Amino acid sequence: MTQTDVNSQEEKGRSASQPTVFGWHTGLFTAADDDAPKSDLAVLFLSPWGLEEMCTRRFYRILAERFAEIGVASLRFDYPGTVNSLDDTSAERGLSGWSEVIGKAAEELKTLSGTRKLVFIGQGIGASLTLMQARSAPSLAAIALLAPVLKGRAYLRELSLFSRLIDDGLGIKPELRDSAPGSIAGLRMPRAVADDIKEVDLNSIETTAAPHVFLAERPGFEADTTFRDRLASAGCQLRAIPFSGYDALVSNPLDQELPEALVDELIGWLKSLPQYQDHRPLPAKKPSPVASVRSEKIRETSVRFGQDERLYGVLCEPADGSIGVTAVILTTAYDHAAGWARSSVAIARELAKVGVSSLRFDSAGVGDSPPVEARRKQVLYDEAQIADVGTARDYVDSLGLGDRTLLIGRCSGAYVAFRSVLADRRWDSCVIVNPVAFRWRFKGLPRTLKAYMRNALDLETVRRLWTGDVDLGAVTKNISMRLVDRMANRLSFVFAPAKPITQLTKQVHRDFQALASRGTPLSIIYTEGDEGQEMFRINFGDAGEKLSAYPNVQLHLFPDADHNLTPLPAREKMIALVKQQALSLGNRSERHIASAVA
Template sequence: MKQTGMNREQGKGRSAAQPTVFGSHIGLFTAADDGAPKSDLAVLFLNPWGIEEMCTRRLYRVLAERLAEIGIASLRFDYPGTANSLDHTPAERGLSGWSEVIGKAAEELKVLSGARSLVFLGQGIGASLALMQVRSEPSLAAIALLAPVLKGRAYLRELSLFSRLIDDGLGIKPELRDGAPGSIAGLRMPPAVANDLRTLDLNNVEIGTKPQIFLAERPGLEGDTAFRDSLQAAGCQLRTTPFAGYDALVSNPLNQEIPDALNDELVEWLQSLPQYRIPSAPPARSPVAIASIHSAKMRETFLRFGPQDRLYGVLCEPTEAFVGVTAVILTTAYDHAAGWARSSVELARELAAIGVSSLRFDSAGVGDSPPVAGRRKQVLYDESQIADVEIARDFIDSLGIAARTILIGRCSGAYVAFRSVLADPRWDACMIVNPVAFRWRFKGLPKTLKAYMRNVFDMETVRRLWNGEVDLGAVTKNISVRLVDRAATGLSPVFAPARPLTQLTAQVHRDFQSLANRGAVLSIIYTEGDDGQEMFRINFGDAGERLAAYPNVQLHLFPDADHNLTPLPARQKMIELAKLQALALGHPRQGKRLAIC
């Protein structure tokens, strides 16, 4: 039986990709595996934009690891103004600036791999840029186009519609939505890029040379079919396939599914290229020992750490005085080290501006960090991530920057942060945003009782149940937990045996007391109306009145925001709170309670 990409992902452990720097840009280089024949073919991955980039981050890593197994090296990187990159002038030059960086990345890949023939593999905008590079990259042997953006003006309209759907689903008020062209889920497309997209039409791109092309078409889209026909008419050597699983990959980062069948086809196609069977030359050089980039107020070093160098992260340090405080910023299971709407990047750089260092990293199986064999495929609210936090703590200890520390997380990252601070007394403070629970008894990510009742009458939910797309066992368990918790909360004042039935009535309060005894500062942020408050109220009362027993705990309620802090004002408010908390750690005589609501 053919081994699928996901089976491979759950197999042997491996190191994270090797960070490398070219100019002021950072890349992640994956060399061919030891023992694999080194091919003269290397692959440069070109990112899509926005939510699609977040959804394909793990796909690109999985593909890079599969290619390494068959002797093909690869390089991944972020365009200027996106993800973990610097925000500087190439982003202001639009698509031409992005294309220039693609050219530099291609040269870096050839130098590091020794390969003389390249394949550009891109999705969305990345696929469009791959085709546009054909005339300017002489070493380009083939291109892989996954659901390319064909007409930029139509794409901007689609993004606007998708953005409204996301904002509606997140419950974001109309006045707080970002209506700039190309913006989606709190990510603002560089204006010059949006302007260039208005004139993009792949059907008018002059290819010149005729590289081999792999085209993954979105099923049922006439535009993709017409584009395929135009490539064939131009004499391109074309292999086409339906992009099976496209919607499941890009529609929701929380539930993204790796398209294993497409990965298999891509690997088979690459092995069929004549350049694959030619051995590569020796690499001209190795990746730099320290992959760092600089701006006026901070220095970011992209690195691997932990056993087998299996975790990937970014150390962000102030270029001026260090105040002696370091933050570790956790991801959720569905965004990567840059954070939702680049929130982790913004937070890290704002902290550096006031003298606070930080480490943001991907836990195993998330983003750019490979999985660990034996762990669940979906690491959402997974206790195993606590071990990764401990590794991160050991790492900052080894750097000598852990005199005073704060751990920060949102959603499932908030849960992992809370449990990690409890497990490890080395942490001085913890800031958690919208935790669903403080101890976990659910299966998967639960909804509120109100949401479950509302879905009972939703025809789409009925359809998904009928087709077996809903885990009925998980739904049943989660509803039962919610009902028992509510019933036990009401009975506990008069019926003592009911008290232990509430999820955290006794256990959570012991946890909170443990942190209070240590003097560890705990800041809890909820956005008004967030689902996580259902369990919080069971534990601490409707107004959080039972928190009064813990003087080390601060509760903050943010209005006009969603679970992910998508609106910019909410993210800025969280960042300001984190800065004050970090500075208070650096100056403990000022006290640990902050007057912010």
């Protein structure tokens, strides 16, 4: 199957997976398709850690959907102290706390699917947990290990190195970097978990049951080859393949590529298992209609909404009563609803503590929300996402939470937030972080002319054009705009008013005037030196002096941070500003009500 085939499979118009609750934990259950042959197998996904988890979120969803097509149900969930999990206390017990939740998730999967045999599929540290868990899971039929962590100490050293490379690339000052073991890209691994990972050594684990094992080896890793030979000599029924495309999957969530060959191999392997042919599943339990968990001050509910329930999100509400303000938190086109460094989770929970409800959700094609047919695969700076924001607003209104609303976005999410507030008068306030632009002339994220010309001569580009992986229409439009800009810049100052960028600035000011006329508060946050400030200065002057025409707008400059607000102090400062704006929105409404009564 080519990448184009994978994408066409992804565009079938599915609903988001069904949220479920087991104990204090939530998961996403994907039932076998109604028209698929019923199998006595179900798959439990075990996630990797950190940036690798962010990169595999969409990959796991697509695998779950492809498995459903062959009659295999599955369950995805988050470990304690990670992603959207509300349970941080279990993480204090290290890997034993994670293993306990894996066991509970396995029982939930069997109950929901009606199957008697499970397959565990894990990547990275999730693959290590898969093998470790196999010793105490009698209903386990097979395991799939995707680039497993073989030695924990070596893995933590690799994470430390990768973390430094990321921080270097983001330009984060040394004194602001998190050097705790296992920390990466603003995500701090629970200390007890890091301590336990140091002791992980898969080569020391006895394989007694000789299970069916699928192994995806990282190309060029001698340790993986040695581990494969050990599994084979232990009598495992082994299928081993190279993990082609591993680096392209996990290195950068912005422009990752799915490992299509691995998807096909996993499906073929599942269908070859003896239990796959057993079509005698037990009666299945229906998931609870409300998938809620709560702590002392917060209640979180995993939800599906929109047409055909195609969007997935998390509703976070104060347990002790609301002040009548609700925030909607947008993703970018590459980080899922938890946000970069769990920033969206932190915003939502801090808002809940002061009485503000929120909805954080994945746009179509991002994270756990399936794509919409006929939309572009790369949804970065795509106007189509405005429709998803409108759908989220409709959902908030249907719950009775839409009285006073705040829209929040970062990077491409900031662009979508700004355009959405302009398009929909129901929004009362907006906070945007590091918007690259306020109007977008390109299709997707453009390259420079030099890069386009260099890639045009690349054989890999030719192959991707042939298979349909490159959006030729977007490339053509972006090159045309680059050429127009180059020619316009050569015009004399006499023709300056006719330049495309001058016309664009006029349009931006009309947009800002529209929000000012409505009295819609808009907070703009830039980290000092961010690339988005280039267009901002063109629109509003080097010091933002032209913003003085819009009293509803506040500009905030954050020092010592990157585009993603990776350092914790920058994220805390941003959260404080969001809380302030949410609380002022509540106070403003109360003043309005009081004056109306008087």
